[in-house]
Amino acid sequence: MARIPGAGLAKGLAVTLRHMLRRSVTQQYPQAKPELPPRSRGVIALVEENCTSCMLCARECPDWCIYIDSHKETLPAPEGGRPRQRNVLDRFAIDFSLCMYCGICIEACPFDALFWSPEFEYADGDIRNLLHEKDQLGVWAATVPPPPPHDPGAPPPKELAAAATPAREPRAGRDVRAIRPPGSLKREDPS
Amino acid sequence: MTEERVVGVGAGALGLGAKELATEDMILNIGPQHPSTHGVLRLRLTLDGERIATAEPIIGYMHRGAEKLFEVRDYRQIIVLANRHDWLSAFSNELGVVIAAERMLGMEVPPRAVWARTLLAELNRVLNHLMFLGSYPLELGAITPVFYAFRERETLQAIMEEISGGRMHYMFNRVGGLKEDLPLGWLDRAAQAVAEVRRRLPDIETLIFGNEIFLARTRGVGVVDRETIMQYGVSGPIARASGVDFDLRRDDPYLAYPELPVKVVTRSAGDCNARFEVLLEQAKVSLDLADICIERLRELPQGPINQRLPKILKVPEGDTYAWTENPLGINGYYLVSRGEKTPWRLKLRSASYNNVQVLREILPGNLIADMVAILGSMFFVVGDIDK
Numbered sequence: 001m002a003r004i005p006g007a008g009l010a011k012g013l014a015v016t017l018r019h020m021l022r023r024s025v026t027q028q029y030p031q032a033k034p035e036l037p038p039r040s041r042g043v044i045a046l047v048e049e050n051c052t053s054c055m056l057c058a059r060e061c062p063d064w065c066i067y068i069d070s071h072k073e074t075l076p077a078p079e080g081g082r083p084r085q086r087n088v089l090d091r092f093a094i095d096f097s098l099c100m101y102c103g104i105c106i107e108a109c110p111f112d113a114l115f116w117s118p119e120f121e122y123a124d125g126d127i128r129n130l131l132h133e134k135d136q137l138g139v140w141a142a143t144v145p146p147p148p149p150h151d152p153g154a155p156p157p158k159e160l161a162a163a164a165t166p167a168r169e170p171r172a173g174r175d176v177r178a179i180r181p182p183g184s185l186k187r188e189d190p191s
Numbered sequence: 192m193t194e195e196r197v198v199g200v201g202a203g204a205l206g207l208g209a210k211e212l213a214t215e216d217m218i219l220n221i222g223p224q225h226p227s228t229h230g231v232l233r234l235r236l237t238l239d240g241e242r243i244a245t246a247e248p249i250i251g252y253m254h255r256g257a258e259k260l261f262e263v264r265d266y267r268q269i270i271v272l273a274n275r276h277d278w279l280s281a282f283s284n285e286l287g288v289v290i291a292a293e294r295m296l297g298m299e300v301p302p303r304a305v306w307a308r309t310l311l312a313e314l315n316r317v318l319n320h321l322m323f324l325g326s327y328p329l330e331l332g333a334i335t336p337v338f339y340a341f342r343e344r345e346t347l348q349a350i351m352e353e354i355s356g357g358r359m360h361y362m363f364n365r366v367g368g369l370k371e372d373l374p375l376g377w378l379d380r381a382a383q384a385v386a387e388v389r390r391r392l393p394d395i396e397t398l399i400f401g402n403e404i405f406l407a408r409t410r411g412v413g414v415v416d417r418e419t420i421m422q423y424g425v426s427g428p429i430a431r432a433s434g435v436d437f438d439l440r441r442d443d444p445y446l447a448y449p450e451l452p453v454k455v456v457t458r459s460a461g462d463c464n465a466r467f468e469v470l471l472e473q474a475k476v477s478l479d480l481a482d483i484c485i486e487r488l489r490e491l492p493q494g495p496i497n498q499r500l501p502k503i504l505k506v507p508e509g510d511t512y513a514w515t516e517n518p519l520g521i522n523g524y525y526l527v528s529r530g531e532k533t534p535w536r537l538k539l540r541s542a543s544y545n546n547v548q549v550l551r552e553i554l555p556g557n558l559i560a561d562m563v564a565i566l567g568s569m570f571f572v573v574g575d576i577d578k
Contacts, residue, residue, distance in 0.1 A: 008401035015398045016335060025342055037349075039356035039374070062268040102271040102362045107370075116356060148353075148374035153303060153493050 038145035040118035046137035050113035057105035065098035092134040115144040230573025246554035253577040261537040277575035282315035283517040285364035291513035291526040304368035309447040310484035319518035320474040330567035368497025409463035413565035424545040427520025428469040433461035439516035463568035543575035
């Protein structure tokens, strides 16, 4: 490669010169916000109403950064019913200083209470402030984007597939009227 | 040549005989915190003046006990940990784990998942190579190429983020396929990004590759011969730069690689320049492979991208070794299962671990200034060394 000395340098500088005349690709971040795709893993948002405090997310989390406290509450018996118990969520907190952003909790949640949000501007000067309670996680729930539609090669989503299958015919020899309406049968009093 | 003559040695050397005129060797620690060792690799050098007499890589400052942690995680949680040891090739790291688990389960992966995995693995390879194509000149004092490399990385990372939601730790593989299906229009955007990167990749090449200063610093520096490569188990682009014609994508194909025309890039010089050249060529080859994958994904019939898994996934008793050609070399997982939901042992063979061991062979005899050039051209990630 016997060339003019400095030819390689000149070629490199030519690239630089060409790029000097082009528009810059840099985004001025605080002024211009980035456009993030809907799947972006920014922060975990909680829809508190959907949470049954079943603890599945907390158990599946690889580094146990989800804290859940709950208590049981007995609802007064409705007319002709019996008292019901339900779980009341007292505390739901995610420690984002431990979180590895893997999304297993969101996958594990059977009640659609956890979602990814592309929101990312929650950096803090103190690591202890990264422990976010359910009220803050609920605020982020408003920023959750709808999921993107799938590629044409993907099978139709299971919700649509379920709706498309025809309803089952009532089995022959079975009287539909025999199915009693709810609440028609009085519970026998054991006492 | 002029004759060298010692005129005086100073009062301090009076007690020395003529033979011991040489100064005492100096032990110099490079790292664990040093700008030329991207990460916490420590090198203990014994110096004879400016020349390195012996070199010993001291590793383990970033040991996180990944293998032990694997033993108490189920197969979904392992993916979280596995993609972190080499943070520049997260997707390929995940692949090894799921391939091992799928093989033990006898699970067949849907074809769309196989092709999508191959595509993402190749995009990940380009991302990794771009990082080193940018950082290596940076270590040699050329600051501009890293900006170009990061612009290309950004283009590809946008694609990866759109499909997986992550920019580094994709967490997109699952046993039996991928986590989610491709978003609508993603293939078009991926094809566009690949075309863009291919168009702009020669910029990095013209910017630095013909540069006289770069050539002077890299050509003939840090030559590793084939024999040493074989003895130390060096793999990946470093091995191929020394003429070791071995690439698992061609020699033990996994995923969709049997159907792909994998061009194995080799060089024979074995110096820093050859290693850089292999990286550059491999990035181009990977872009071509990515294009083929995109085309295939368009043609494939409609079908699922993952398997329905049981709530608790238990891998049957037995063992298997799954190795993949990671961007930095051979990455292997030896999975031993006793039929539980966690592996009994998951041994990790990481590429960088073997690749840095060879430093003790190639550093001695070189000047301190060349150490930076050699170290940078070994393309390692410290997390991958220390596990």
